Amino acid sequence: MTHVLEVNNLSKHFGGLKAVDEVSLKVEKNQIVALIGPNGAGKTTFFNCITGMYKPTSGEIYIPSSAHRDSHITGEGHRTKAIHGLNPHVITECGIARTFQNIRLFQNMTVLENIMIGRHCRLSTGIIGAIFRTRKSRLEESELIHDSHEILTKIGLENYANEFAKNLPYGAQRKLEIARALATDPFLLLLDEPAAGMNPQETKELDGLIVKLRDTEDLSILLIEHDMNLVMSLAENIYVMDYGKLIAQGTPTQIKSDKKVIEAYLGEEIDA
Amino acid sequence: MNSKKLNKFLTDKFGDKIGNLFNEIILSFITSLWFMILMFPIMIIKVNTIDQTIIWRWHNLIYIGAGSFVLSYLWRKALKLKEMKSRTEENSKKSFSLSESLSNLSESKFHYPAMGVTLLLFILIPVFSSLYQTTVLSSALIYVMLGLGLNIVVGLGGLLNLGYVAFYIVGAYSYAMLNTHFGLSFWVALPIGALLSTVFGILLALPILRLRGDYLAIVTLAFAEIIRLILQNEGDIFGGPSGINNIEPPSFFGFEFGLDGKTVLMYYIILFMTIFTIFVIFRLENSRIGRAWQALREDEIATKSMGINVTMTKLTSFALGATWAGFAGVLFSAKTAFINPDSFTIWESVIILCFVVLGGMGSIFGVAIAALILYILPESLRAFAQYRMLVYGISLVLMMIFRQGGIIDVKRKHYKLPDNIKAD
Ligand SMILES: Nc1ncnc2c1ncn2[C@@H]1O[C@H](COP(=O)(O)OP(=O)(O)OP(=O)(O)O)[C@@H](O)[C@H]1O
Ligand SMILES: [Mg+2]
Numbered sequence: 001m002t003h004v005l006e007v008n009n010l011s012k013h014f015g016g017l018k019a020v021d022e023v024s025l026k027v028e029k030n031q032i033v034a035l036i037g038p039n040g041a042g043k044t045t046f047f048n049c050i051t052g053m054y055k056p057t058s059g060e061i062y063i064p065s066s067a068h069r070d071s072h073i074t075g076e077g078h079r080t081k082a083i084h085g086l087n088p089h090v091i092t093e094c095g096i097a098r099t100f101q102n103i104r105l106f107q108n109m110t111v112l113e114n115i116m117i118g119r120h121c122r123l124s125t126g127i128i129g130a131i132f133r134t135r136k137s138r139l140e141e142s143e144l145i146h147d148s149h150e151i152l153t154k155i156g157l158e159n160y161a162n163e164f165a166k167n168l169p170y171g172a173q174r175k176l177e178i179a180r181a182l183a184t185d186p187f188l189l190l191l192d193e194p195a196a197g198m199n200p201q202e203t204k205e206l207d208g209l210i211v212k213l214r215d216t217e218d219l220s221i222l223l224i225e226h227d228m229n230l231v232m233s234l235a236e237n238i239y240v241m242d243y244g245k246l247i248a249q250g251t252p253t254q255i256k257s258d259k260k261v262i263e264a265y266l267g268e269e270i271d272a
Numbered sequence: 273m274n275s276k277k278l279n280k281f282l283t284d285k286f287g288d289k290i291g292n293l294f295n296e297i298i299l300s301f302i303t304s305l306w307f308m309i310l311m312f313p314i315m316i317i318k319v320n321t322i323d324q325t326i327i328w329r330w331h332n333l334i335y336i337g338a339g340s341f342v343l344s345y346l347w348r349k350a351l352k353l354k355e356m357k358s359r360t361e362e363n364s365k366k367s368f369s370l371s372e373s374l375s376n377l378s379e380s381k382f383h384y385p386a387m388g389v390t391l392l393l394f395i396l397i398p399v400f401s402s403l404y405q406t407t408v409l410s411s412a413l414i415y416v417m418l419g420l421g422l423n424i425v426v427g428l429g430g431l432l433n434l435g436y437v438a439f440y441i442v443g444a445y446s447y448a449m450l451n452t453h454f455g456l457s458f459w460v461a462l463p464i465g466a467l468l469s470t471v472f473g474i475l476l477a478l479p480i481l482r483l484r485g486d487y488l489a490i491v492t493l494a495f496a497e498i499i500r501l502i503l504q505n506e507g508d509i510f511g512g513p514s515g516i517n518n519i520e521p522p523s524f525f526g527f528e529f530g531l532d533g534k535t536v537l538m539y540y541i542i543l544f545m546t547i548f549t550i551f552v553i554f555r556l557e558n559s560r561i562g563r564a565w566q567a568l569r570e571d572e573i574a575t576k577s578m579g580i581n582v583t584m585t586k587l588t589s590f591a592l593g594a595t596w597a598g599f600a601g602v603l604f605s606a607k608t609a610f611i612n613p614d615s616f617t618i619w620e621s622v623i624i625l626c627f628v629v630l631g632g633m634g635s636i637f638g639v640a641i642a643a644l645i646l647y648i649l650p651e652s653l654r655a656f657a658q659y660r661m662l663v664y665g666i667s668l669v670l671m672m673i674f675r676q677g678g679i680i681d682v683k684r685k686h687y688k689l690p691d692n693i694k695a696d
Contacts, residue, residue, distance in 0.1 A: 121579025
C-alpha cells in the first residue's frame with residue numbers, strides 16, 4: 001500500500017491555544033478516512049494546515065512526489081514531497097482539493113462558472129490570449145465548457161448549470177462544493193462536514209456519491225463528519241481528535257468500543 | 273408613536289384599505305411636523321443683525337410642511353411598491369422591466385444591429401452638433417473609459433480603489449512632460465503613458481494587496497492625494513500649481529487642421545479608444561482571468577483553494593485598471609492642452625466610483641451609460657451644475673434602496689455545449 005498523504009506531528013497554535021497538537025495521520029491510496037471529534041476539537045484547523053490556509057506551527061506533511069492521478073504511483077521506495085508551508089494555490093495544483101464546512105461558493109455566478117473557476121489551475125490562457133482569442137484559447141475554452149458540463153453530470157447537477165449558485169437548494173449547494181473541488185483534478189479530496197444540514201435522504205445519496213467518486217475517479221478521501229451513520233458506513237479508517245490531540249485511531253468497530261472516544265463524546269451515541 | 277399599533281387600530285376600525293391610507297397620511301403628517309420643527313431656526317427665523325430685528329418668514333413653514341408631507345407620502349408609496357414588486361417577482365419570476373430588456377438586448381439577435389446603430393450615431397455626432405457639444409461628449413467618453421477601467425478593479429476584482437485618479441494623473445503628466453520637454457508625439461506617448469501608469473499600478477499594488485476593503489480604500493485614497501501634493505509642490509519639474517501648458521494636440525499623418533478639425537479629430541481618437549476599451553473588457557470579462565477576478569470578488573478564501581494565485585490575480589486587476597486610467601490621462605492632456613493638479617482632486621475618483629456603482633458593478637453597458645448620462649446631464653443643465661454632487665448623492669441613496677444592482681443588472685453568460693464536442 002502506498003500513502004497519498006502522510007502527516008507527522010502536526011501542530012497549530014493560536015497564541016496559547018493548541019488547536020492542533022502533534023497530530024499524525026496517514027491516508028492510503030483509494031482509501032476513505034474519517035476524522036471525527038467533538039466541536040472545537042481542531043478538525044477544520046487541521047484541514048486548513050494541510051491545504052495551506054494556515055502555516056503549521058510545526059510538523060511535516062508529505063505527498064508522493066508524482067501523486068497527480070495521471071501519473072502512476074510506484075510501490076515501495078516512492079519519493080515524497082513536502083507540502084507544509086506552501087501557498088494554498090500551489091497545494092491545490094499539487095492535487096489536493098477541499099470543500100468548506102460553511103459553504104463558500106461563488107454565489108453570484110452560475111453553477112457552471114463555479115466549476116469553470118475550479119478548472120483554472122489546469123488551464124493556461126492569459127490576458128493576451130483572452131483579448132486576441134487565439135486558436136489555442138478558443139480550443140481551451142470549448143474544452144473547458146465540455147469538461148465542466150461533464151463534471152456537473154457526474155455529480156447530478158446538470159439541470160442547474162445556468163442557475164446562480166445562491167439560488168440552489170441547500171443540498172445541491174453542498175454537492176456543488178464537491179463538484180467544484182473535483183474540477184481541480186485532485187488525487188486527494190478533503191471534505192469538511194459534507195453532510196451538515198442535509199436530510200437523511202440527501203445524506204444517503206451523498207454516501208453513494210462519495211463511494212462512487214472514490215471508485216470511478218481514482219480518488220482518496222479524507223472527511224470530517226459529525227453524522228456517525230455516514231462515518232461508520234463509509235470510512236475504512238477513523239481518526240478521533242479531542243482538544244487538538246489525537247485520542248484514537250482504528251477501524252469503525254475498534255472506534256465504537258474505544259473508551260477514550262466514548263468519554264470524549266460523553267454519552268453521545270456512537271454506534272450506528 | 274408605534275406605527276404597527278396604530279395600523280392595527282385603524283384597520284380594525286375602518287377596514288383594510290382606508291385604514292392603511294389613514295395610517296400613511298398620519299405618518300406622513302408626523303414626518304412633516306418633524307421637518308417643520310427641524311427647519312424652524314433655519315428657514316423661518318431670520319435675524320437682521322443691523323436693525324437687531326427678527327424677521328418671521330411664516331410662509332416658508334407652509335412650503336416646508338406641504339413639501340415634506342407630499343415627499344414623505346410618495347416615499348412610503350415607493351417603498352411599498354418595491355416590496356410588492358419583489359414579492360410578485362418571487363412568485364412568478366417573470367416580470368418585464370426596462371433594465372431587464374436592456375440586459376437582454378446584449379444577448380439577443382438584435383445585439384449586433386443595435387450596436388451598429390449606436391456606433392453610427394456616435395460617429396455622426398460631430399457632423400450635426402456644435403463644437404461645444406462635441407467637446408462635452410469627448411470629455412464624457414473619457415469618463416466612460418475611466419469608469420470601465422475602474423470597473424475592472426472594483427466591479428470585477430472587488431478591490432475598493434478610492435485613488436483611481438492617481439493613475440489618471442500619471443497618464444496625463446507623462447504625455448504633458450514627454451511632449452513639452454522631449455517633443456514626443458501623441459501617438460508615441462499614448463502607449464508610454466499607459467505603460468508608466470501600469471508600472472505605477474504594480475508598484476503601488478505590491479505592498480498593499482494584503483489589505484482588504486476599507487484599509488485598501490484608505491491607502492489608495494492617501495496615495496492619490498500624495499501624488500497630487502507632490503505635483504503641486506514640485507514647481508521645477510511638474511510646473512507646480514500652475515501646471516503644464518502648450519501641450520500639443522495629436523497629429524494625423526501630417527495633415528493640418530484648424531481648431532474645428534482638431535476638436536473633431538480628438539473626438540474620433542477618444543471614440544476609437546473607448547471602443548477599444550469596451551472590446552478588451554468584453555473579451556476579458558468571460559475569460560479565464562476575468563472569471564478569476566470575479567471569483568476573488570465573491571470569496572477570496574474559496575478562490576485560494578481553487579488553485580488560483582490570489583496575489584497575481586489582484587495584481588493584474590489593479591494594474592490593468594491603471595492601464596486604462598493611463599490611456600485616459602494621455603487623452604485628457606492632449607484634449608485640453610493644459611493640465612494642473614486641480615483637475616485631479618479626490619472628487620474625480622469619487623465621481624468615477626459613482627459611475628461604476630450606479631451603472632451596476634461589473635456591467636460594461638451599465639457603467640458606460642451611467643458615465644455618459646451622469647456626466648452630460650449636469651453639463652447641459654449648466655444652471656444646476658453646482659448641485660452635481662448633490663444629485664450624485666441622492667441617486668446613490670435611491671439606488672441603494674431601490675436597485676442594488678445598479679442601472680443594469682449583470683447577466684451571467686449562459687454557456688452552451690459546443691456542438692462539435694457534444695457529438696462524442
Ligand atoms: N483563526 C483562528 N484564530 C484563533 N483561534 C482559532 C482560529 N481558528 C480556529 N480557532 C480555534 O481553534 C479551535 C479548533 O477549531 P476548529 O474550527 O478547528 O474546530 P472543529 O473541530 O472544526 O470544530 P467543529 O466541529 O465545530 O467544526 C477552536 O477552539 C477555535 O476557536
Ligand atoms: Mg470544523
